[in-house]
Amino acid sequence: MTSTSASDPGTGDAAGMTRDAFLGGRLTLIQPARGYRAGVDPVLLAAAIPARAGQSVLDLGCGVGAALFCLATRVPGLTLTGVELQPDYAALARDNAALNGFDARIEAVDLRALPRDLRDRAFDHVIANPPYFDRRQGTASAVAGRETACGGDTPLSDWIETATRRLAPRGYLTLVQKADRLPELLGAMDHRLGSITVWPVAGRAGRPADRVLICARKEGRAPFRLLAPLVLHAGPTHDSDAEDHTEQVHEVLRNGAALPMIG
Structure with a gap:
Protein backbone atom coordinates (compact mmCIF):
# COMPACT_ATOMS: atom_id res chain seq x y z
CA MET A 1 0.00 0.00 0.00
CA THR A 2 1.22 3.47 -0.71
CA SER A 3 1.53 6.12 1.98
CA THR A 4 -0.67 8.62 0.14
CA SER A 5 -2.44 10.85 2.65
CA ALA A 6 -6.20 11.01 2.98
CA SER A 7 -5.98 14.72 3.71
CA ASP A 8 -5.45 17.76 1.55
CA PRO A 9 -2.20 19.68 2.20
CA GLY A 10 -2.40 21.52 5.49
CA THR A 11 -1.21 24.87 6.72
CA GLY A 12 1.40 25.02 9.49
CA ASP A 13 1.67 27.21 12.55
CA ALA A 14 4.30 28.24 15.05
CA ALA A 15 3.33 25.49 17.49
CA GLY A 16 4.36 22.77 15.07
CA MET A 17 0.81 21.88 14.07
CA THR A 18 -0.95 21.67 10.72
CA ARG A 19 -4.61 22.02 9.81
CA ASP A 20 -5.53 19.33 7.31
CA ALA A 21 -8.73 18.96 5.30
CA PHE A 22 -10.33 15.51 5.18
CA LEU A 23 -13.36 14.24 3.25
CA GLY A 24 -13.04 16.89 0.58
CA GLY A 25 -12.94 19.70 3.14
CA ARG A 26 -15.94 18.59 5.18
CA LEU A 27 -13.66 17.91 8.16
CA THR A 28 -10.58 19.79 9.40
CA LEU A 29 -8.10 18.20 11.80
CA ILE A 30 -5.26 19.84 13.71
CA GLN A 31 -2.31 17.44 13.74
CA PRO A 32 1.35 17.54 14.78
CA ALA A 33 3.66 18.40 11.91
CA ARG A 34 5.93 15.65 13.27
CA GLY A 35 4.89 12.42 14.95
CA TYR A 36 1.87 10.32 14.12
CA ARG A 37 -0.34 11.88 11.42
CA ALA A 38 -3.63 10.41 10.29
CA GLY A 39 -3.71 9.12 6.72
CA VAL A 40 -5.91 6.80 4.69
CA ASP A 41 -6.46 4.02 7.24
CA PRO A 42 -8.63 5.83 9.84
CA VAL A 43 -10.75 7.23 7.00
CA LEU A 44 -11.33 3.71 5.63
CA LEU A 45 -12.08 2.51 9.15
CA ALA A 46 -14.70 5.22 9.66
CA ALA A 47 -16.32 4.40 6.31
CA ALA A 48 -16.67 0.71 7.26
CA ILE A 49 -18.53 1.26 10.55
CA PRO A 50 -22.23 0.34 10.23
CA ALA A 51 -23.44 3.14 12.52
CA ARG A 52 -26.83 4.84 12.55
CA ALA A 53 -27.96 8.14 14.03
CA GLY A 54 -28.74 7.84 17.74
CA GLN A 55 -26.13 5.14 18.42
CA SER A 56 -23.07 5.36 20.68
CA VAL A 57 -19.44 4.95 19.60
CA LEU A 58 -16.29 4.32 21.64
CA ASP A 59 -12.96 4.88 19.86
CA LEU A 60 -10.05 3.12 21.58
CA GLY A 61 -6.80 4.96 20.91
CA CYS A 62 -8.53 7.82 19.13
CA GLY A 63 -5.41 9.91 18.47
CA VAL A 64 -6.45 13.35 17.20
CA GLY A 65 -9.92 11.98 16.43
CA ALA A 66 -9.55 11.15 12.73
CA ALA A 67 -11.68 7.99 12.61
CA LEU A 68 -14.21 9.19 15.19
CA PHE A 69 -14.81 12.52 13.47
CA CYS A 70 -14.80 11.11 9.93
CA LEU A 71 -17.57 8.79 11.13
CA ALA A 72 -19.44 11.65 12.82
CA THR A 73 -19.23 13.68 9.61
CA ARG A 74 -20.86 10.85 7.65
CA VAL A 75 -23.39 9.88 10.35
CA PRO A 76 -24.74 12.84 12.35
CA GLY A 77 -26.43 12.29 15.70
CA LEU A 78 -23.98 9.82 17.26
CA THR A 79 -22.85 9.86 20.89
CA LEU A 80 -19.05 10.12 20.62
CA THR A 81 -16.47 8.92 23.14
CA GLY A 82 -12.73 8.55 22.61
CA VAL A 83 -9.90 7.36 24.83
CA GLU A 84 -6.27 8.13 24.06
CA LEU A 85 -3.15 7.21 26.03
CA GLN A 86 -1.11 10.27 25.00
CA PRO A 87 -2.41 13.45 26.69
CA ASP A 88 -1.18 15.75 23.89
CA ALA A 104 -17.45 14.40 22.11
CA ARG A 105 -16.04 13.10 25.37
CA ILE A 106 -12.30 12.48 25.09
CA GLU A 107 -10.40 10.89 27.99
CA ALA A 108 -6.60 10.74 28.27
CA VAL A 109 -6.35 7.24 29.78
CA ASP A 110 -4.94 3.79 29.15
CA LEU A 111 -7.60 1.61 27.56
CA ARG A 112 -6.80 -1.02 30.20
CA ALA A 113 -7.75 1.41 32.99
CA LEU A 114 -10.91 3.16 31.84
CA PRO A 115 -12.78 5.46 34.24
CA ARG A 116 -15.40 3.66 36.29
CA ASP A 117 -18.35 5.27 34.50
CA LEU A 118 -17.01 4.12 31.11
CA ARG A 119 -16.49 0.60 32.46
CA ASP A 120 -20.17 0.65 33.43
CA ARG A 121 -21.33 1.66 29.94
CA ALA A 122 -22.12 -0.43 26.88
CA PHE A 123 -21.65 0.98 23.37
CA ASP A 124 -23.33 0.17 20.06
CA HIS A 125 -19.94 0.43 18.33
CA VAL A 126 -16.37 0.10 19.47
CA ILE A 127 -13.75 1.09 16.90
CA ALA A 128 -9.97 1.01 16.89
CA ASN A 129 -6.87 1.49 14.76
CA PRO A 130 -4.40 -0.28 17.07
CA PRO A 131 -0.64 0.22 16.66
CA TYR A 132 0.56 -1.76 13.67
CA PHE A 133 3.89 -3.00 14.98
CA ASP A 134 4.74 -5.53 17.66
CA ARG A 135 7.45 -3.82 19.70
CA ARG A 136 8.88 -7.20 20.67
CA GLN A 137 10.28 -6.96 17.14
CA GLY A 138 11.62 -4.13 14.95
CA THR A 139 13.08 -0.72 15.76
CA ALA A 140 11.31 1.99 17.73
CA SER A 141 10.73 5.46 16.28
CA ALA A 142 12.77 8.32 17.74
CA VAL A 143 9.61 10.48 17.80
CA ALA A 144 7.70 9.57 20.97
CA GLY A 145 4.20 10.35 19.69
CA ARG A 146 4.73 8.33 16.54
CA GLU A 147 6.29 5.43 18.44
CA THR A 148 3.32 5.08 20.81
CA ALA A 149 0.81 5.35 17.95
CA CYS A 150 2.63 2.90 15.67
CA GLY A 151 4.06 0.52 18.25
CA GLY A 152 3.10 1.01 21.85
CA ASP A 153 3.23 -1.75 24.46
CA THR A 154 -0.42 -2.83 24.75
CA PRO A 155 -0.98 -6.36 23.34
CA LEU A 156 -3.65 -6.70 20.68
CA SER A 157 -5.41 -9.15 23.00
CA ASP A 158 -5.96 -6.30 25.49
CA TRP A 159 -7.47 -4.13 22.75
CA ILE A 160 -9.88 -6.92 21.84
CA GLU A 161 -10.75 -7.72 25.45
CA THR A 162 -11.51 -4.09 26.32
CA ALA A 163 -13.56 -3.66 23.15
CA THR A 164 -15.55 -6.85 23.76
CA ARG A 165 -16.37 -5.87 27.34
CA ARG A 166 -17.57 -2.42 26.28
CA LEU A 167 -19.82 -3.63 23.48
CA ALA A 168 -23.56 -3.82 24.02
CA PRO A 169 -25.25 -7.10 23.03
CA ARG A 170 -25.38 -7.23 19.20
CA GLY A 171 -22.97 -4.29 19.05
CA TYR A 172 -20.22 -4.06 16.43
CA LEU A 173 -16.44 -4.00 16.77
CA THR A 174 -14.69 -2.51 13.72
CA LEU A 175 -10.90 -2.44 13.33
CA VAL A 176 -8.18 -1.69 10.82
CA GLN A 177 -4.84 -3.46 11.14
CA LYS A 178 -1.86 -4.81 9.21
CA ALA A 179 -2.67 -8.00 7.32
CA ASP A 180 0.17 -9.96 8.91
CA ARG A 181 -1.41 -9.48 12.34
CA LEU A 182 -4.78 -10.89 11.30
CA PRO A 183 -4.11 -14.32 12.90
CA GLU A 184 -3.27 -12.60 16.19
CA LEU A 185 -6.47 -10.55 16.06
CA LEU A 186 -8.71 -13.48 15.21
CA GLY A 187 -7.03 -15.57 17.89
CA ALA A 188 -7.90 -12.90 20.49
CA MET A 189 -11.63 -13.01 19.59
CA ASP A 190 -13.45 -15.55 21.73
CA HIS A 191 -17.01 -16.93 21.72
CA ARG A 192 -18.46 -13.52 22.64
CA LEU A 193 -17.72 -12.22 19.14
CA GLY A 194 -19.12 -13.70 15.95
CA SER A 195 -20.38 -12.78 12.47
CA ILE A 196 -16.79 -11.83 11.62
CA THR A 197 -16.12 -10.18 8.26
CA VAL A 198 -12.59 -9.53 6.98
CA TRP A 199 -11.98 -7.16 4.09
CA PRO A 200 -8.41 -7.23 2.75
CA VAL A 201 -7.06 -3.90 1.49
CA ALA A 202 -4.53 -3.92 -1.37
CA GLY A 203 -2.61 -1.01 -2.81
CA ARG A 204 -3.23 -2.15 -6.40
CA ALA A 205 -4.98 -4.98 -8.18
CA GLY A 206 -2.94 -8.17 -8.14
CA ARG A 207 -0.80 -7.13 -5.19
CA PRO A 208 -0.97 -8.79 -1.77
CA ALA A 209 -3.15 -7.06 0.79
CA ASP A 210 -1.17 -5.38 3.55
CA ARG A 211 -4.12 -4.06 5.57
CA VAL A 212 -7.40 -5.59 6.71
CA LEU A 213 -10.68 -4.12 7.85
CA ILE A 214 -12.42 -6.37 10.37
CA CYS A 215 -15.99 -6.22 11.63
CA ALA A 216 -17.31 -8.52 14.37
CA ARG A 217 -20.59 -8.57 16.26
CA LYS A 218 -21.13 -9.35 19.92
CA GLU A 219 -23.30 -12.46 20.14
CA GLY A 220 -23.22 -12.68 16.33
CA ARG A 221 -23.91 -16.09 14.81
CA ALA A 222 -23.48 -15.52 11.06
CA PRO A 223 -20.72 -17.45 9.24
CA PHE A 224 -17.25 -15.99 8.84
CA ARG A 225 -16.88 -13.97 5.61
CA LEU A 226 -13.74 -13.08 3.66
CA LEU A 227 -14.47 -10.39 1.09
CA ALA A 228 -12.71 -9.72 -2.20
CA PRO A 229 -9.91 -7.15 -1.75
CA LEU A 230 -10.63 -3.45 -1.61
CA VAL A 231 -8.17 -1.93 -4.10
CA LEU A 232 -6.92 1.56 -3.32
CA HIS A 233 -5.26 2.67 -6.55
CA ALA A 234 -6.14 2.22 -10.21
CA GLY A 235 -3.58 0.88 -12.66
CA PRO A 236 -0.48 -1.26 -12.12
CA THR A 237 1.84 1.62 -11.14
CA HIS A 238 1.75 5.25 -10.03
CA ASP A 239 2.79 7.06 -13.21
CA SER A 240 2.18 10.73 -12.34
CA ASP A 241 1.57 13.13 -9.47
CA ALA A 242 -2.17 13.03 -10.14
CA GLU A 243 -4.44 11.21 -7.71
CA ASP A 244 -5.08 7.65 -8.90
CA HIS A 245 -7.48 6.21 -6.32
CA THR A 246 -10.11 3.81 -7.57
CA GLU A 247 -13.57 5.32 -7.89
CA GLN A 248 -14.87 3.59 -4.75
CA VAL A 249 -11.96 4.78 -2.62
CA HIS A 250 -12.10 8.27 -4.12
CA GLU A 251 -15.74 8.53 -2.99
CA VAL A 252 -14.73 7.56 0.53
CA LEU A 253 -11.73 9.89 0.82
CA ARG A 254 -13.19 12.95 -0.90
CA ASN A 255 -16.96 12.65 -0.41
CA GLY A 256 -17.30 10.69 2.84
CA ALA A 257 -19.00 7.66 1.26
CA ALA A 258 -19.54 4.46 3.25
CA LEU A 259 -17.81 1.11 2.75
CA PRO A 260 -20.55 -1.37 3.69
CA MET A 261 -19.08 -4.56 5.18
CA ILE A 262 -22.28 -6.18 6.41
CA GLY A 263 -25.49 -7.11 4.60
Whole structure:
Protein backbone atom coordinates (compact mmCIF):
# COMPACT_ATOMS: atom_id res chain seq x y z
CA MET A 1 0.00 0.00 0.00
CA THR A 2 1.22 3.47 -0.71
CA SER A 3 1.53 6.12 1.98
CA THR A 4 -0.67 8.62 0.14
CA SER A 5 -2.44 10.85 2.65
CA ALA A 6 -6.20 11.01 2.98
CA SER A 7 -5.98 14.72 3.71
CA ASP A 8 -5.45 17.76 1.55
CA PRO A 9 -2.20 19.68 2.20
CA GLY A 10 -2.40 21.52 5.49
CA THR A 11 -1.21 24.87 6.72
CA GLY A 12 1.40 25.02 9.49
CA ASP A 13 1.67 27.21 12.55
CA ALA A 14 4.30 28.24 15.05
CA ALA A 15 3.33 25.49 17.49
CA GLY A 16 4.36 22.77 15.07
CA MET A 17 0.81 21.88 14.07
CA THR A 18 -0.95 21.67 10.72
CA ARG A 19 -4.61 22.02 9.81
CA ASP A 20 -5.53 19.33 7.31
CA ALA A 21 -8.73 18.96 5.30
CA PHE A 22 -10.33 15.51 5.18
CA LEU A 23 -13.36 14.24 3.25
CA GLY A 24 -13.04 16.89 0.58
CA GLY A 25 -12.94 19.70 3.14
CA ARG A 26 -15.94 18.59 5.18
CA LEU A 27 -13.66 17.91 8.16
CA THR A 28 -10.58 19.79 9.40
CA LEU A 29 -8.10 18.20 11.80
CA ILE A 30 -5.26 19.84 13.71
CA GLN A 31 -2.31 17.44 13.74
CA PRO A 32 1.35 17.54 14.78
CA ALA A 33 3.66 18.40 11.91
CA ARG A 34 5.93 15.65 13.27
CA GLY A 35 4.89 12.42 14.95
CA TYR A 36 1.87 10.32 14.12
CA ARG A 37 -0.34 11.88 11.42
CA ALA A 38 -3.63 10.41 10.29
CA GLY A 39 -3.71 9.12 6.72
CA VAL A 40 -5.91 6.80 4.69
CA ASP A 41 -6.46 4.02 7.24
CA PRO A 42 -8.63 5.83 9.84
CA VAL A 43 -10.75 7.23 7.00
CA LEU A 44 -11.33 3.71 5.63
CA LEU A 45 -12.08 2.51 9.15
CA ALA A 46 -14.70 5.22 9.66
CA ALA A 47 -16.32 4.40 6.31
CA ALA A 48 -16.67 0.71 7.26
CA ILE A 49 -18.53 1.26 10.55
CA PRO A 50 -22.23 0.34 10.23
CA ALA A 51 -23.44 3.14 12.52
CA ARG A 52 -26.83 4.84 12.55
CA ALA A 53 -27.96 8.14 14.03
CA GLY A 54 -28.74 7.84 17.74
CA GLN A 55 -26.13 5.14 18.42
CA SER A 56 -23.07 5.36 20.68
CA VAL A 57 -19.44 4.95 19.60
CA LEU A 58 -16.29 4.32 21.64
CA ASP A 59 -12.96 4.88 19.86
CA LEU A 60 -10.05 3.12 21.58
CA GLY A 61 -6.80 4.96 20.91
CA CYS A 62 -8.53 7.82 19.13
CA GLY A 63 -5.41 9.91 18.47
CA VAL A 64 -6.45 13.35 17.20
CA GLY A 65 -9.92 11.98 16.43
CA ALA A 66 -9.55 11.15 12.73
CA ALA A 67 -11.68 7.99 12.61
CA LEU A 68 -14.21 9.19 15.19
CA PHE A 69 -14.81 12.52 13.47
CA CYS A 70 -14.80 11.11 9.93
CA LEU A 71 -17.57 8.79 11.13
CA ALA A 72 -19.44 11.65 12.82
CA THR A 73 -19.23 13.68 9.61
CA ARG A 74 -20.86 10.85 7.65
CA VAL A 75 -23.39 9.88 10.35
CA PRO A 76 -24.74 12.84 12.35
CA GLY A 77 -26.43 12.29 15.70
CA LEU A 78 -23.98 9.82 17.26
CA THR A 79 -22.85 9.86 20.89
CA LEU A 80 -19.05 10.12 20.62
CA THR A 81 -16.47 8.92 23.14
CA GLY A 82 -12.73 8.55 22.61
CA VAL A 83 -9.90 7.36 24.83
CA GLU A 84 -6.27 8.13 24.06
CA LEU A 85 -3.15 7.21 26.03
CA GLN A 86 -1.11 10.27 25.00
CA PRO A 87 -2.41 13.45 26.69
CA ASP A 88 -1.18 15.75 23.89
CA TYR A 89 -3.12 13.80 21.29
CA ALA A 90 -6.20 13.64 23.51
CA ALA A 91 -6.03 17.44 23.85
CA LEU A 92 -5.87 17.76 20.06
CA ALA A 93 -8.89 15.47 19.75
CA ARG A 94 -10.83 17.79 22.06
CA ASP A 95 -9.70 20.78 20.00
CA ASN A 96 -10.75 19.02 16.81
CA ALA A 97 -14.17 18.21 18.24
CA ALA A 98 -14.69 21.89 19.05
CA LEU A 99 -13.27 23.02 15.71
CA ASN A 100 -15.75 20.85 13.80
CA GLY A 101 -18.75 21.38 16.07
CA PHE A 102 -18.90 17.87 17.58
CA ASP A 103 -19.96 17.09 21.12
CA ALA A 104 -17.45 14.40 22.11
CA ARG A 105 -16.04 13.10 25.37
CA ILE A 106 -12.30 12.48 25.09
CA GLU A 107 -10.40 10.89 27.99
CA ALA A 108 -6.60 10.74 28.27
CA VAL A 109 -6.35 7.24 29.78
CA ASP A 110 -4.94 3.79 29.15
CA LEU A 111 -7.60 1.61 27.56
CA ARG A 112 -6.80 -1.02 30.20
CA ALA A 113 -7.75 1.41 32.99
CA LEU A 114 -10.91 3.16 31.84
CA PRO A 115 -12.78 5.46 34.24
CA ARG A 116 -15.40 3.66 36.29
CA ASP A 117 -18.35 5.27 34.50
CA LEU A 118 -17.01 4.12 31.11
CA ARG A 119 -16.49 0.60 32.46
CA ASP A 120 -20.17 0.65 33.43
CA ARG A 121 -21.33 1.66 29.94
CA ALA A 122 -22.12 -0.43 26.88
CA PHE A 123 -21.65 0.98 23.37
CA ASP A 124 -23.33 0.17 20.06
CA HIS A 125 -19.94 0.43 18.33
CA VAL A 126 -16.37 0.10 19.47
CA ILE A 127 -13.75 1.09 16.90
CA ALA A 128 -9.97 1.01 16.89
CA ASN A 129 -6.87 1.49 14.76
CA PRO A 130 -4.40 -0.28 17.07
CA PRO A 131 -0.64 0.22 16.66
CA TYR A 132 0.56 -1.76 13.67
CA PHE A 133 3.89 -3.00 14.98
CA ASP A 134 4.74 -5.53 17.66
CA ARG A 135 7.45 -3.82 19.70
CA ARG A 136 8.88 -7.20 20.67
CA GLN A 137 10.28 -6.96 17.14
CA GLY A 138 11.62 -4.13 14.95
CA THR A 139 13.08 -0.72 15.76
CA ALA A 140 11.31 1.99 17.73
CA SER A 141 10.73 5.46 16.28
CA ALA A 142 12.77 8.32 17.74
CA VAL A 143 9.61 10.48 17.80
CA ALA A 144 7.70 9.57 20.97
CA GLY A 145 4.20 10.35 19.69
CA ARG A 146 4.73 8.33 16.54
CA GLU A 147 6.29 5.43 18.44
CA THR A 148 3.32 5.08 20.81
CA ALA A 149 0.81 5.35 17.95
CA CYS A 150 2.63 2.90 15.67
CA GLY A 151 4.06 0.52 18.25
CA GLY A 152 3.10 1.01 21.85
CA ASP A 153 3.23 -1.75 24.46
CA THR A 154 -0.42 -2.83 24.75
CA PRO A 155 -0.98 -6.36 23.34
CA LEU A 156 -3.65 -6.70 20.68
CA SER A 157 -5.41 -9.15 23.00
CA ASP A 158 -5.96 -6.30 25.49
CA TRP A 159 -7.47 -4.13 22.75
CA ILE A 160 -9.88 -6.92 21.84
CA GLU A 161 -10.75 -7.72 25.45
CA THR A 162 -11.51 -4.09 26.32
CA ALA A 163 -13.56 -3.66 23.15
CA THR A 164 -15.55 -6.85 23.76
CA ARG A 165 -16.37 -5.87 27.34
CA ARG A 166 -17.57 -2.42 26.28
CA LEU A 167 -19.82 -3.63 23.48
CA ALA A 168 -23.56 -3.82 24.02
CA PRO A 169 -25.25 -7.10 23.03
CA ARG A 170 -25.38 -7.23 19.20
CA GLY A 171 -22.97 -4.29 19.05
CA TYR A 172 -20.22 -4.06 16.43
CA LEU A 173 -16.44 -4.00 16.77
CA THR A 174 -14.69 -2.51 13.72
CA LEU A 175 -10.90 -2.44 13.33
CA VAL A 176 -8.18 -1.69 10.82
CA GLN A 177 -4.84 -3.46 11.14
CA LYS A 178 -1.86 -4.81 9.21
CA ALA A 179 -2.67 -8.00 7.32
CA ASP A 180 0.17 -9.96 8.91
CA ARG A 181 -1.41 -9.48 12.34
CA LEU A 182 -4.78 -10.89 11.30
CA PRO A 183 -4.11 -14.32 12.90
CA GLU A 184 -3.27 -12.60 16.19
CA LEU A 185 -6.47 -10.55 16.06
CA LEU A 186 -8.71 -13.48 15.21
CA GLY A 187 -7.03 -15.57 17.89
CA ALA A 188 -7.90 -12.90 20.49
CA MET A 189 -11.63 -13.01 19.59
CA ASP A 190 -13.45 -15.55 21.73
CA HIS A 191 -17.01 -16.93 21.72
CA ARG A 192 -18.46 -13.52 22.64
CA LEU A 193 -17.72 -12.22 19.14
CA GLY A 194 -19.12 -13.70 15.95
CA SER A 195 -20.38 -12.78 12.47
CA ILE A 196 -16.79 -11.83 11.62
CA THR A 197 -16.12 -10.18 8.26
CA VAL A 198 -12.59 -9.53 6.98
CA TRP A 199 -11.98 -7.16 4.09
CA PRO A 200 -8.41 -7.23 2.75
CA VAL A 201 -7.06 -3.90 1.49
CA ALA A 202 -4.53 -3.92 -1.37
CA GLY A 203 -2.61 -1.01 -2.81
CA ARG A 204 -3.23 -2.15 -6.40
CA ALA A 205 -4.98 -4.98 -8.18
CA GLY A 206 -2.94 -8.17 -8.14
CA ARG A 207 -0.80 -7.13 -5.19
CA PRO A 208 -0.97 -8.79 -1.77
CA ALA A 209 -3.15 -7.06 0.79
CA ASP A 210 -1.17 -5.38 3.55
CA ARG A 211 -4.12 -4.06 5.57
CA VAL A 212 -7.40 -5.59 6.71
CA LEU A 213 -10.68 -4.12 7.85
CA ILE A 214 -12.42 -6.37 10.37
CA CYS A 215 -15.99 -6.22 11.63
CA ALA A 216 -17.31 -8.52 14.37
CA ARG A 217 -20.59 -8.57 16.26
CA LYS A 218 -21.13 -9.35 19.92
CA GLU A 219 -23.30 -12.46 20.14
CA GLY A 220 -23.22 -12.68 16.33
CA ARG A 221 -23.91 -16.09 14.81
CA ALA A 222 -23.48 -15.52 11.06
CA PRO A 223 -20.72 -17.45 9.24
CA PHE A 224 -17.25 -15.99 8.84
CA ARG A 225 -16.88 -13.97 5.61
CA LEU A 226 -13.74 -13.08 3.66
CA LEU A 227 -14.47 -10.39 1.09
CA ALA A 228 -12.71 -9.72 -2.20
CA PRO A 229 -9.91 -7.15 -1.75
CA LEU A 230 -10.63 -3.45 -1.61
CA VAL A 231 -8.17 -1.93 -4.10
CA LEU A 232 -6.92 1.56 -3.32
CA HIS A 233 -5.26 2.67 -6.55
CA ALA A 234 -6.14 2.22 -10.21
CA GLY A 235 -3.58 0.88 -12.66
CA PRO A 236 -0.48 -1.26 -12.12
CA THR A 237 1.84 1.62 -11.14
CA HIS A 238 1.75 5.25 -10.03
CA ASP A 239 2.79 7.06 -13.21
CA SER A 240 2.18 10.73 -12.34
CA ASP A 241 1.57 13.13 -9.47
CA ALA A 242 -2.17 13.03 -10.14
CA GLU A 243 -4.44 11.21 -7.71
CA ASP A 244 -5.08 7.65 -8.90
CA HIS A 245 -7.48 6.21 -6.32
CA THR A 246 -10.11 3.81 -7.57
CA GLU A 247 -13.57 5.32 -7.89
CA GLN A 248 -14.87 3.59 -4.75
CA VAL A 249 -11.96 4.78 -2.62
CA HIS A 250 -12.10 8.27 -4.12
CA GLU A 251 -15.74 8.53 -2.99
CA VAL A 252 -14.73 7.56 0.53
CA LEU A 253 -11.73 9.89 0.82
CA ARG A 254 -13.19 12.95 -0.90
CA ASN A 255 -16.96 12.65 -0.41
CA GLY A 256 -17.30 10.69 2.84
CA ALA A 257 -19.00 7.66 1.26
CA ALA A 258 -19.54 4.46 3.25
CA LEU A 259 -17.81 1.11 2.75
CA PRO A 260 -20.55 -1.37 3.69
CA MET A 261 -19.08 -4.56 5.18
CA ILE A 262 -22.28 -6.18 6.41
CA GLY A 263 -25.49 -7.11 4.60
